[in-house]
Amino acid sequence: MPRHTPKWYEVRPSCLHGKGVFAACDIPAETCIIEYRGRRITPEEADEMPASRPDDPNHTFFFSLSNGKIIDGGQRGNAARWINHSCSPNCEARENESGSRLYIYSLRDIAEGEELYFDYALQIEGRKTKKLREQYRCLCGSPDCRGTMLALPKKRSRS
Numbered sequence: 001m002p003r004h005t006p007k008w009y010e011v012r013p014s015c016l017h018g019k020g021v022f023a024a025c026d027i028p029a030e031t032c033i034i035e036y037r038g039r040r041i042t043p044e045e046a047d048e049m050p051a052s053r054p055d056d057p058n059h060t061f062f063f064s065l066s067n068g069k070i071i072d073g074g075q076r077g078n079a080a081r082w083i084n085h086s087c088s089p090n091c092e093a094r095e096n097e098s099g100s101r102l103y104i105y106s107l108r109d110i111a112e113g114e115e116l117y118f119d120y121a122l123q124i125e126g127r128k129t130k131k132l133r134e135q136y137r138c139l140c141g142s143p144d145c146r147g148t149m150l151a152l153p154k155k156r157s158r159s
Contacts, residue, residue, distance in 0.1 A: 008033045009116060011079045016139055019082040020115045027110040036063055036080040036093065036102040038073035046070050064123070067099040080104055085149045086117030088142035093118055121151035128152060 008027050014020025027033060038061065041049075046062055049072075061073030061081040073081030083091065083104060091104050104118065122136060133148040146152060 009079060011082050014082075014084055014115060016084050016086075016115065016141075018084075021079055021083045023110045023112050023114050023116065025112050027106045029106055029108045031106045033091065033104045033106060033116065034078070034080045036071055036073060036078075036104060038063075038071040038077035038081070039075035040069045041072050043068070043070060046072070063093070063102055065099050065102065066095055069100070071102060083116050083118060084140075085120040085138060086140040086142055087119060087138060087145045088140065089118045090114070091116050091118045120149045122149050123151055 007024055008031065009021045010024045011019055011021055021034075043064075046060075061077055063071040063073065065071065071077075090108055090110050091106055094103055094105055095101065096103070104116070106116075110116065117140070124132065124136075126132075128148075128150055133150060136149045138145055138147055138149050
């Protein structure tokens with residue numbers, strides 16, 4: 001007999017950015033909320049694709065997997081593509097053991113109506129210049145906000 005899984009989320013307008021994904025009910029910590037779905041493409045295919053929004057060429061629905069493929073949530077994607085970034089996330093992305101699928105899990109209890117966020121920690125080759133950081137500016141407003149959706153190198157502590 002199939003097990004009933006509650007619908008944990010709903011998509012609606014976000015005050016942070018465009019659309020967002022919100023808890024449709026209380027979500028316990030360590031819950032698998034949704035799989036991040038989309039067409040599997042190679043990094044080369046991703047590089048060759050035109051920007052989906054010419055006015056915002058850095059906005060994509062790409063998610064890199066450890067197996068080398070990229071999930072393009074803009075093609076055959078689902079609601080997970082609307083989960084916004086926060087420097088203080090309440091969710092995280094986790095791959096399955098083979099590195100071929102990606103799921104969004106809650107990091108803590110999430111109250112009904114709360115927006116779901118994960119840290120994009122975008123990996124970009126080369127130096128993280130002020131201009132590059134601005135192109136990937138973060139709008140999360142968290143007290144821990146680092147000002148960018150890019151993954152930044154850890155600061156060395158002085159001994």
